[in-house]
Amino acid sequence: MTSTRMLRIGLLTHSVNPRGGVVHTLELGKALVEAGHDVTIFAPAQEGERMFRPSSCRVVLAVGDEAPINTIDMVDGRIRALKRVLRSNGAGEFDILHAQDSISGNALAEMKQSGEIRGFFRTVHHLDQFPEPKLSSWQRRAWKDADRVLCVSETWTRRMQGEFGVTALMVPNGVDTQRFSPVAEGDVELLRPFGIHRSPVVLAVGGIEERKNTLLLLEAVALLRKGGTDVQLVIAGGASLLDHNKYVSGFIRRASELGLSVGAGEAVVLTGALTDAAMSAFYRRADVLAMVSLQEGFGLAVLEALASGTPAVVSKIPPFTEYLNDAVCSWADPKDPVTIAKALLDALDARDSIDFVHAVPALLDRFSWSASARRHSQLYEQWLATQSIANQ
Known part of the structure; x- marks a missing residue:
């Protein structure tokens, strides 16, 4: 009808x-x-x-x-x-x-x-x-x-x-493939205040939350840096009505224990809420999106990253397993920082393993x-x- x-x-x-x-x-x-x-x-x-x-x-x-x-x-x-x-x-x-x-x-x-x-x-x-x-x-x-x-x-x-x-x-x-695309417009100026000067950049979207599994992602990033991959973790967004202060405090404390400084231009960058233009710029600037959540309703950020030409590491759990496959993402066990780190490294080393020519456009056309x-x-x-x- x-x-x-x-x-x-x-x-x-x-x-x-x-x-x-x-x-x-x-x-x-x-x-x-x-x-x-x-x-x-x-x-x-x-x-x-x-x-x-x-x-x-x-x-x-x-x-x-x-x-x-x-x-x-x-x-x-x-x-x-x-x-x-x-x-x-x-x-x-x-x-x-x-x-x-x-x-x-x-x-x-x-x-x-x-x-x-x-x-x-x-x-x-x-x-x-x-x-x-x-x-x-x-x-x-x-x-x-x-x-x-x-x-x-x-x-x-x-x-x-x-x-x-x-x-x-x-x-x-x-997914809005006009708002999120590989075409850059003024990205350098939009990102300048955040000190995104390192490469590779690992992007997480949604702020620091237990459901987003941000602490284990931090552990995975620490493992990468310990292994010689000088990644910069950018955590974008985070405006929430729920109280995540306890989890955020634990995250900041653990970052300090791991020797990871937090702030603009540091190993861990917390952007807070972003404009649409800045969010699109971060998707394009990132070398990989990390969406290793413990629970999601759908996970729009994955489609937004792929539409921007950025590969994604995703928890191998539903609902992601409903609509994603090996051709469009890399999988990780969200409860194991070692496998998260490995999936991030594989995505960074083998960017061409994601089929941005056929599989990703077909996926985006479905949504x-x-x-x-x-x-x-x-x-x-x-x-x-x-x-x-x-x-x-």
Whole structure:
């Protein structure tokens, strides 16, 4: 089924920061607009914040009343702020409301319970383990109360069915091959403040997080340097709503123990949040992307790196094993720094082992945002049809 009419769609995300789920929301919104739909993106924000990237969609920011004092307070405030802006923007008049995360999913779940909206979609990119029962409860409600649950990988589609009995539907992710390409424009000036002067450069995307396995990547880099390969580790991004301070402190401490200095121009460079242009420049400058995560919903950074002409070392775990193979990446055991180091060294020494002529372009062709928008439109129409029948 293909959509034959314009739908009024509200896409909700959890922040304005350049995280995977936020990027997904912006790219999906753009593709839905290009397909002829009317899309509004709703996102919570702090006073003075703006969406990290301009959008062709209408963007409505939900600014909280007060500064949060902890994570639970922050989540609660963002749920309340989203509900306020949804009400003031006629939430019940949207054909589709679609949450990409637990925060916005709870805002919609509460509005559904109160009868303010008919229902909502929820995309589960991945689920986290939280020590706080309240956060776990919020996470569960955000998918349990949804009318349709979508996932961006077969791995999570199966997990939702097997662990929770949820009949989730698979939707494709995408990659913007114009934004991410081997063509450089002003990269030297964009990278100059970070002191990227060494070669080879190992790039990790997403900041320092336990889920990203950043500590074991650090151990692998130390092994490479000990073996005579003077690599520079660049950790890009890192804007997160969750508290990773303990893990970050452990990372900094371990870097010091390993004799690895941290800072601009040093062995380990922490960039913090980056502009789109700088992120693209880092992908092109890197000699290899290291994505050795312990858990991912999909792993957009791999496609972005490959689109930029940069080889990738990837954890040999689902969902990566669903859509990648030996022709497009190098594999590593994410729990073993020795094998991570070996995979990085092999990727650096045998760059030509990645088939950038045939296999990589074929892979990138499989994942377009226009295809993702078509699939979403089909699922939206199918759900709306069930609503029409129920109301007859």
